[in-house]
Amino acid sequence: MRSVAMRLGGLAMAAGLLCAAPALALDGLVEKKVFEMPSYTTTGGGTIKNVRIGWESYGKLNDAKDNAILVTHFFSGSSHAAGKYKAEDTATGYWDSIIGPGKPLDTDKYFIISSDTLVNLSPKDPTVVTTGPASINPDTGKPYGMSFPVVTIRDFVNVQKALLDSLGIKSLQAVMGGSMGSLQAFEWGASYPEMVRRVIAAIGGAEADPFLIGWLNLWAAPIKVDPNWQNGDYYGKEEPKAGLTEALKLVTLHARHWKWADATFGRKWAEEGKDPRLSMNNQYAIEAWLDKAAAARASVSDANHFLYLVKANQTFVTGNGGTVEEGLAKIKAPVLLIPSADDMVFPPDGNMRPLKERLEKQGLKVEYTDAITSTLGHLDGVVNIGKAGDTIAQFLTK
Template identity: 60%
Template sequence: MRRKQPYTLVAVASFTGLGLLLATPLWAWDGLVEKQTFEMESFTTQGGETIPNVTIGWEAYGELNEARDNAILITHFFSGTSHAAGRYSADGEPTGYWDAIIGPGKPLDTDEYYIISSDTLVNLGANDPNVITTGPASINPDTGEPWGMDFPVVTIRDFVEVQRALLESQGIESLHAVMGASMGALQAIEWASAYPERVERLIPVIGGGVADPWLLATLSAWAAPIRLDAHWNEGDYYDGEPPTEGLKEALKLVTLNANHWQWANEAFNRDWADDARDPAQDINARYAIEQTLDDIAGARAKLSDANHLLYLVRANQTFMAGHGDSLEAGLAAIEAPTLMLYSENDLVFAPEGVRRTAELIESDGTEVTLETLEGNRGHLDGVVSIEQASDTLREFLQ
């Protein structure tokens, strides 16, 4: 299933070239993160469509060694970005989603490893100044207009292929490890399945080897509010008002599904959103939890693009390790020792599917460690509660 990718590599850094990166300590990770840009003149998807001018952002923490064999690739989740760790300004706080485990002396030790992460194609945060991506909101050079729904369907494997080009542009042929949460787990699994000779260790977090029917339906529910919003206009909204309300509702579902009732019932109560408006008296009044979820979604929607969400939904839906042929063969192809971290309360990736994935990877003798994450967040414990796996991660990476 591994097709040759006819892409052309053009390494473009937003601040400096690759040579400088390797020659000087300027880029050694010191807690400051610079978003970089990687461009490809052309990228052909697994589906056979060619996308010109593919541009994605990336970040790295730590230093690539001379042998270029100390790289750990972090692949991001559905609503995530390449910002896995660190601060963007000297006086800012670290804002990476996995700061708890990435840094000097931490399990993903930046004194030892070169940790790199890139924004996926069709990244949700198309309007986030810290995200660089190519997708429906990008200009199609052939028309001079945004692609909209004419953008080709892209898959998890396409995300992997862009990452492979990025890594090759830095002379990285082999990964010390690939690790990702949720959609990031799918990319990590695809990496290890498609390129077993390039992946030394695999760490899928809160994700499994296939989008099961439950996930297909859940993702479908996330897409629905966008298509319902009249402003969506079949994806053609870049000249006018975008489908912000639909996007907000989609993001609220993402937040709700990625959490668990334990969290909702511990973090919230039955307070009204407005003390003066009793929901039992006013059909348009609301509860505080509704308002809070709305506010979170509203802030997120400003940085996001609705069509990108639809394409991310599809990328996740199409996922099956082994690329559509056989899940068993796709997972058996993995040779890397594997550490799977998951939550028994995951409402997105059914724990049953995670355990089955572990069995199938293990079926031909590949070593698999399966460990649960505790917490009250369900799926999201893979992101916000990762620190508890520190010792396991440290040991596994050695």
């Protein structure tokens, strides 16, 4: 196993650096690096050769290597949790509001590390490095497609563990993630209880409840209906872009809320003079926006990766195999739960609220705040995480 540093500014790569510690502070630019494993065996018994995942970090790993916080990403996210890769980047990483010098995840104090998961949604994004159905199977020289092994959240965690091992990190101040990232945080807490000192889970839950399993099925559906999907065998041919775009529209809307739609669009038409009541082709503004936003996402995403992510989320139960009670019983760390009250993907009354009681019953210290709730529903957990900043900062000192 080795780490590969890749400067994304110029896309230059310097290979072969063992256990490379980050050279740049967050006030500088963030460097994307690549971690490689010659082979990984999934929890389901499948083999993936030449695993490559991207990672980045903010702050400095101390000599004792005990100041690390692992940040795990959401469904459509990547390792890019904070900072910028290039000075001219218009956007920062998704949780930049809480990661940086003097911020709750204080880079003057902590070494924050985050990696792209296996089957990351966006293999065509030049800032993402992942291994999945779109990757070349070294045995055939062709993309895996649907022959790629099924992977679980535990597989994401295991590859992250190998990355941390390669850096000599043996304990984590916290694992923190939102949405699918929270599933990884719980799985970390259950898989490596001696290593994880705190679990911070935002807008998520300890398992995929059956309603979410159904929703995820529906997220995936437009891809499978698209004639270009061809059971996943579309590489080098016309890709199922229409289906992928509709799938991404579903994710986009499901992760939001009517308050956002009211405030952002109202019943405005997409085009002046084109009354939606007069033609089946005339749209409302929110429809045109969804089309455009999802098409942009689709251009860097892969349809099969989407399906594998759906599967990984559907199959998630903390502990990966038994009941959720058995999985949670393995967690030793205090847990901070950060739901959005209006979350439609992980509604707190079905997820984090009962989870709080369950974890307390097993004797864990649990904190709960829905201070992030604004008008965005699920997405509050990304955009408004800063509203839980004080709670997070305090939780990290306890």
